[in-house]
Amino acid sequence: MSAQAPGGEMVLRVENLVLEYPLPRQSLFAPAPRHRALDGVSLQVARGESLAVVGESGSGKSSLARAVLALEQPGAGRVELMGQDVFALSPGALRGLRRHAQMVFQDPYGSLDPRRKVGWIVAEPLDALESGVGAAARQARIAEVLVSVGLKARDAEKFPHEFSGGQRQRIAIARALITHPALIIADEPVSALDVSVQAQVLNLFMDLRERLGLSYLFISHDLAVVRHVADRVAVMRHGQIVEEGAVEQVFREPQHPYTRKLLAAVPRVGHPRQAVAGATTAP
């Protein structure tokens, strides 16, 4: 089923990206030590392709997402979005490019402004990036994206606190869709959700990709989730990609010891059980 990369144009190309954060200075004379979050990362996402980036906390996967969207200034390396070098653009040109790449965040309760109505939230990218959109057209676009994520048009009048975690994440996705982007960067979109709700949102991601031909940069620490959503997977550790390849390939014959350690650590039903003492318990 997974849509094969049509070998068409690259939606995203990242070439040995380096990003550092200054740490508090330990001594007056030595310059402040710096934490190297991205240490020469290169990857690319073709149109319609879903690339997952998996790694533990502190591996730099979130920094990658921010750098790609020019929210952070990298030390070195290039990011090419829709063929244009993001960091070489003027602020105006960069704004024009943003239409093509939007982001979905992890915490459903943190990614929606509690003081704004859902309609306004979803339309914010539209209002910011496309000019000359009439009120009626705007209303229609809002309704369109809300329905496309399984919500109702009249939900636009409600406030975020009137929705469950799963529904809020759908609203966040609707916001990301409104400018018809080519690439969606999802930073741990389902980690904060319960299993049953998580399944609904994952299915939504897969439906949208098929229907709208979206390409994903899907960031997660959960290998199981990655299996479902991604065509290719890149394993990150300490700011570097240690292994990359087709999902089946990497999951079946992990090359890098770290990948193997990750896969082994995931508890799986049916596999040998922990040496656990204990007889049956009466009901």
Add this chain to the structure above:
Amino acid sequence: MKKLVASPLASAALAAGLALGLVAPALVTPALAAKDSLTLAMPLEPPHLDPTAGAAAAIDEVVYANIFEGLTRIDSSGAVKPALAESWTVSGDGLTYTFKLQSGVTFHDGSGFDSADVKFSFDRAMAEDSVNAQKGLFDSIAAVEVPDAGTVVVTLKQPAGNLLFNLGWGDAVIVAPETAAENKNNPVGTGPFVFGRWVKGDRVEMVRNENYWGEPAKLAKATIKIIPDPAAATAAMLAGDIDAYANFPAPEAMAQFEADPRFKVVIGSTEGETILAINNTRGPLSDIRVRRALAHAVDRQAVIDGAMFGYGTPIGTHFAPHHPAYVDLTGSYPYDPEKAKALLAEAGHGDGLTLSLKLPPPSYARRGGEIIAAQLAQVGVEAKISQVEWPGWLEQVFKGTDYDLTIVSHTEPMDIGIYGRDTYYFNYQDADFKALMTKLNTTVDETARYGLLGDAQKKLSADSVNVFLFQLAKHGVWNKDVVGLWENSPVQANDLTAVYWN
């Protein structure tokens, strides 16, 4: 003393609890004050203690007659008495005064007193770089000679009727050359009290001068405490912290102390002519009709009752009522709002007039100002009040004459001469009056002087230079057992030499 109330928390809660039920002060036996020491309070703290280097009345109120003495001394009735000068003779033409000095007088630091000290003091005051606030007192002196240790001969340029009085001022006290420079903080004089200690902002302590040349002081120790705040002063008096307050800053508290048998209230008079000063050259105020209208618009008695709670004697001109030469001119401008309106209309201000009224800090000014503003409003004159601190008043009103009306009390004794000055903040220039003043200065004979003073008073009232309100009263409050404090204050002083407990 009763036991201290438990913890601060309890007292705070108690105080808050009792806040609403204000309890009238019950009769409580006063703390037994030591019999030979006295704590006197006064409102303003002296900037320093050298009367020859500052004009602040507070300096004289501490040191005059107590620590420092001049050749002559002014007593409680305002008369000139001998002091360091035992006796003096005046030449026929009134130009040379020969003073015979007291013998056996020493300064507090033990150094001897003789005519050289007198010459030093006068030369210092008259010197080019002198910082003596009343340098004018010595204008008429041509030279000071000391033929011998016990005599001083002063020759004048022209006769000066009030020389003896002037030499009785605080600014003319005799200081020793060796200690003159340090007198600001460690005053060394010849008086009956020796300077003890000065806790800045709180009190000045002095002790009896055991080897005083004259009759020794009856008090062994005297403390002068500085309590400006009227309520604090009332509380201190009631709580027995102080034994006497020479001139209580709050006339409204008098009723309180009169009702309390522990205290004696003595209302005297001062040299303070309280006036509504007018800038005689400023716009409409240059028109005498407007000035007379103002005089008619002000109800003096209401101002006295309202501002000073009835203490104070109305005056019609710039002269102290207790002085023999006083002429009662209060009748020249009776309270008559209608007449005031008529005069204003006649002067072309029928539809009203707006004037600035600048008020210095004292309560007679701040309260009097509000009452007068209300009274002027009745006749269509809007007085815009602005309260200023003394430096601001000196800068804007006194030096800059940038004012329409102001209220101030001139507390220097016998200061009617200020109306004859070339530059003075009233901007009143009148040749006749100036002539009167020069004539006064040169006449020595008493009755002639009184006649001239009377003419001067009538002139000021006729020209309605200012609206003359009332003579500032002296609100003396002291423990009933204290005897010897001055009833009036003809000069700014708290003479403790004759004070004792009976």
Add this chain to the structure above:
Amino acid sequence: MAVFFLQRLTTLFITLLVASLLVFLVMEVLPGDPAAVILGVNAREDTLAALRAEMGLDRSAWERYFLWLGGLLTGDLGRSYTYGVTVWELVAERIGLSLPLALMAIVLSTVMAIPLGVLAAARRNKASDVGVMGFTQLGIAIPNFWFAILLILLFAVHWQILPAGGFAGWDAGFWPALKTLLLPAVALALPQAAILARVTRSSVLETLGEDYVRTARAKGLTRRAALWRHAVRNALIPVVTIMGLQFSFLLAGTIIIENVFYLPGLGRLIFQAIAQRDLIVVKDLVILLAASVVVVNFLVDLLYAVLDPRLRGGGHAL
């Protein structure tokens, strides 16, 4: 950690330097000629000029500024125009009152406020909490000079057990001097205690909700033990900040209380100095106060590091 304080020190100096410049400029613009104030109404122009020369007022503004700044650094604060004594001497006397008064007020307010605040937080919404909250609301609302008047009326005039005001001076013995400071200290302490109690209460409530307090309870500690051993210690940080601010206020913000109790403190000295245009004293005092406030804040920062190890840095054990 040292870096943290060196940065704070530099900002401290910059703030003081700017403060000194601003105060000097303000004093230049202040209307009123000090010489006229001293020599009074009848002084003549020549004597005024002589006095101004003596006081060095005739030199250029910049010259005087740097002279003054130099004096500040070398400790020579110059002589007061009105009192004729060095400013140090003047200030030393007044600090002898203002500092103990501020300390007494802070101690009184803290001793009252912190236990009340913790009590109110521990028993949230119960009678004692509502009572404490009521008391603090009242404490903040009462203007402290009104409260002072009532205190005088009650304790000095009616019961005559405490002096109505004035300061006996430390040489008159420790207890008599302390007695004169008791009422002013209570008048100052009440509003500060009210504010401090409220801050303590909300801070303790905040920490009571933290996970580590629940962990302590899970370890078997009683509510009281968990409160005092874990919650209160963490709650102290915001409380210390407020106490720092309060102490700097108490140093010279007490002009009104000093007025009501006629205490010769720093507040009244400044107020009189401004009224008498004793510019040297005003400038020196304002700078001394600004310095003391900045130093107090610096000490509060030091206390943070003591209270909260996270600020002490120290490497990770990774």
Add this chain to the structure above:
Amino acid sequence: MLSEARAVSLREFWLRGRGQANLMIGLAVTLLLIAVAVLSLVWTPYPINAIDIPAKLQPPSAAHWLGTDQFGRDVLSRIMAGARNSIAVSLVAVGIGAGLGVPLGALAAARRGWVEEVVMRFNDFTFAFPALLSAVMITSLFGPGAINAIIAIGIFNIPVFARLTRGAALSLWQRDFVLAARVAGRGRTRITLDHILPNIASLLIVQMTIQFALAILAEAGLSYLGLGTQPPDPSWGKMLNEAQTLMFLAPQLAIFPGLAIMATVLGLNLLGDGLRDLLDPRLRRLR
């Protein structure tokens, strides 16, 4: 933009607010104060400055509910007029404080870097001076009067709001919905207006009521020292100062202005507490 957030909360405000004692009492007292002040513009039992010396220092009576002062003026009328003065001075002073403080704080949080440094240094600087002392300097510099009192108190509200706004804004800038707005291409200023300010509005409202109460106390303090509103306009602080010397003759003169100040400040603080609980549920458990 901003109105949307507010519209809903007003309806919600009344629904949830009704039950809270703090809020209701606070609101009642504050509205009473405003009503009295507005009424005093039009009507007072006696003309505010009418001096009647013979009738001075009368205790409360049927004619004069709260008695007369040392000049025979009706105390009730002057207290009503005093309310007008207190509100005016405090409102404008807090207005200045918030008007300048909030943008400064928001700017510091948005721009960071040297802008933040400058704003914070200005804050430290103004905190370095005890408020009252500087008010005394300002009023003695430019002369006493209500205007200068307003400026003096206003200046000292600026750092309070700047510091509060900066703190709250800094934590909001880390929130995902702000990052989302940046991803959507919104600029710093637009984000501050659309997201930052609406979300700290409730915090600011609460702080305003508290600062309003403090401003009233400060104004009373200044006019007690004679540096605030000038006579003959009445002000509670000045009335208290004048009453102090008559404490033993007419004690009630000192009580009523003190009570008026206390009631107003109490009302405002209760209103502030009530608003805090209502508008900021997160703080609710801190009651």
Add this chain to the structure above:
Amino acid sequence: MTLLSLQDLSVVLDTPEGPATVLDRVSFDLAAGESLGIVGESGCGKSMTALAVMGLLPDAARCTGRIDFEGRDLLALDEQALCALRGRCIAMVFQEPMTALNPVKSIGYQVAEGLRWHLGLGRGEAAARAVKLLDRVGLPQPRFSPDLYPHQLSGGQRQRVVIAMALACDPALLIADEPTTALDVTSQAEILALIAEVTAASGMALMLITHDLAVVWQNTAAMLVMYAGAVAERGTTAEVFARMAHPYTRGLLAASPGALGDILPAGRRLATIPGQVPDPQDRPTGCVFAARCARAAADCLPRPPAERVLAPGHAVACLHPHEEETVL
């Protein structure tokens, strides 16, 4: 001998929006040395159960039923008695290691505190025992000195400190409420291994609370599935996994992407459970899962289903349970 036995434990919380039933007649037993996994999604009441046993429910909670621990009903005990029990006989490990430790106290102090509180040990002796405990949970000296502060440790290491604190007084029962949810997958594996090893070595009973079926499969002998405050299914882990009877349990397994590992080819849609967990304020009368259950029938609605024993060691609260084997 049954160490812990819950009989019809119900908990109702007073909220501003009205009373909310958070636990509805929960009953189960746990023998000494046994391990029981409680699995369910958030809001199903699994943490409430743990807090009820510890007696740390919020003040606004009202409990009915019994919680027998070593024969004594904990609900009947006063605060004093409960304090003696907590940490001494029943210990707990929480979910958020980053905030579970007091930031201003050293880890040595916090581990030793339980010893000094319950066993009255002196400062020195308690400190020594604390060091041994730290070593026991994999934080050897000198690298992990007791003088370190929590902010100097990683999430996994802090959780180890919390475990050391729990073991301090050698309790009979250890409750671990989602101990690894906030950790990385590698740290999760290590911590779960540590808990298993420690409980087995000292014969401690373990109550492990998680939302991850695979964690239960791997770590506990018996298990309990909870939904909306009630027990849906329970039994030995092997029995339950072999033949999942309750439709919710099956739905949960199908929705867990990781659980079935290799079977599902990438990209195939996950089976989802429609709808949402009902609001505790307005619980339906009948079976609480009925609204979302494909097998729901008329008889499911009037009364909550009674529990039926399908086999020794396997019971379910459902009128139309699945019969067929689970496809693992």
